[in-house]
Amino acid sequence: MPDRQITELTLRRPDDWHLHLRDGAMLEAVLPETARHFARAIVMPNLVPPVVTGAQAMAYRDRIMAALPAGADFTPLMTLYLTEDTDPDDVTAAHAAGIITAVKLYPAGATTNSASGVRDFDKVRPVLDRMAEIGLPLCVHGEVTDPSIDIFDREAVFIDKILRPMRKKNPDLRIVMEHVTTQNAVDYVRDAARNLAATITTHHLIINRNHILAGGIRPHFYCLPVAKRETHRVALVQAAVSGDKRFFLGTDSAPHTEAGKLQACGCAGIFTATNTMSCLAEVFEAAGALRQLEAFTSLNGPAFYRMEPNADTITLTRGDPVAYPARIDTGEGPVTVFDPGFPLHWRVT
Numbered sequence: 001m002p003d004r005q006i007t008e009l010t011l012r013r014p015d016d017w018h019l020h021l022r023d024g025a026m027l028e029a030v031l032p033e034t035a036r037h038f039a040r041a042i043v044m045p046n047l048v049p050p051v052v053t054g055a056q057a058m059a060y061r062d063r064i065m066a067a068l069p070a071g072a073d074f075t076p077l078m079t080l081y082l083t084e085d086t087d088p089d090d091v092t093a094a095h096a097a098g099i100i101t102a103v104k105l106y107p108a109g110a111t112t113n114s115a116s117g118v119r120d121f122d123k124v125r126p127v128l129d130r131m132a133e134i135g136l137p138l139c140v141h142g143e144v145t146d147p148s149i150d151i152f153d154r155e156a157v158f159i160d161k162i163l164r165p166m167r168k169k170n171p172d173l174r175i176v177m178e179h180v181t182t183q184n185a186v187d188y189v190r191d192a193a194r195n196l197a198a199t200i201t202t203h204h205l206i207i208n209r210n211h212i213l214a215g216g217i218r219p220h221f222y223c224l225p226v227a228k229r230e231t232h233r234v235a236l237v238q239a240a241v242s243g244d245k246r247f248f249l250g251t252d253s254a255p256h257t258e259a260g261k262l263q264a265c266g267c268a269g270i271f272t273a274t275n276t277m278s279c280l281a282e283v284f285e286a287a288g289a290l291r292q293l294e295a296f297t298s299l300n301g302p303a304f305y306r307m308e309p310n311a312d313t314i315t316l317t318r319g320d321p322v323a324y325p326a327r328i329d330t331g332e333g334p335v336t337v338f339d340p341g342f343p344l345h346w347r348v349t
């Protein structure tokens with residue numbers, strides 16, 4: 001059956017392998033948006049201050065569980081924020097106790113709340129060696145921060161200058177390149193024999209840099225890594241719909257208030273938790289690949305993280321355009337929901 005004749009699609013319940021839930025009033029407002037459809041999510045540790053120890057990850061997990069709406073079935077998968085002072089023994093203990101699922105590497109200064117990240121990659125070698133030993137994955141924000149490198153090249157340069165040498169020194173370390181935005185990253189992941197995967201966001205499958213800059217500047221499309229030219233977006237779509245097990249969904253849904261986004265120096269991050277599944281169904285339908293949606297959202301991620309896919313399912317049905325809120329209210333101010341620029345016909349039922 002051609003995709004345009006499919007009007008109903010049942011998939012294993014999806015997971016989000018890269019998510020920002022924040023804390024406090026923001027956490028309370030955004031968590032239900034994810035828990036509505038997703039069973040599990042890798043929760044990013046870039047709070048202020050960051051989640052750097054096993055004890056802090058456990059406390060953060062408790063705050064997330066406390067903020068869950070009654071009856072919600074959602075499991076946060078916690079991460080530690082890697083710093084040059086991270087203690088390999090603390091990482092090992094947190095992993096053994098089942099508190100953490102991954103460690104997150106932010107190059108210092110690369111993105112929102114990354115000031116405590118890594119400057120000297122040699123300083124984190126003992127932690128990375130230990131992670132390889134115990135099989136704990138490293139999630140990587142893959143952009144160099146050198147101000148002389150053009151912002152549109154920062155991912156490609158990171159692959160050559162940081163990732164290649166890192167994987168050569170430590171081939172057993174299991175790495176997820178987060179939110180890839182370039183053909184370069186797609187090729188690099190495809191060429192890797194093992195221990196490398198990539199998450200792709202909802203918005204990078206939909207927007208290119210023209211959406212941000214042509215005809216007026218659109219801060220709600222600004223995120224890091226910044227969206228690249230159209231050829232790169234097309235490469236991301238091809239990777240996502242290919243069924244290749246090394247590519248899976250990480251929405252990078254990253255809420256910032258309107259006040260944070262709409263200022264002379266606005267925050268990076270796009271909030272997609274509310275309409276991600278509807279957006280993805282449109283993307284996969286347009287690519288004639290609706291049957292691969294389940295692999296991308298529900299199967300490939302658990303396979304990499306060595307977990308079972310979720311036992312329960314969700315059903316998407318195609319019909320009249322779905323209404324979704326333009327913004328959600330939070331105790332910290334309104335947060336704008338990603339507008340893909342086309343009607344969404346698929347709803348989760």
Ligand SMILES: NC(=O)N[C@@H](CC(=O)O)C(=O)O
Nearest residue numbers: 020111112223224254268269
């Ligand atoms: N993606 C973003 O633009 N922002 C993220 C941080 C990140 O994932 O790099 C955030 O925390 O706001």
Ligand SMILES: [Zn+2]
Nearest residue numbers: 111141224225
């Ligand atoms: Zn990032």
Ligand SMILES: [Zn+2]
Nearest residue numbers: 020044252254
């Ligand atoms: Zn992120």
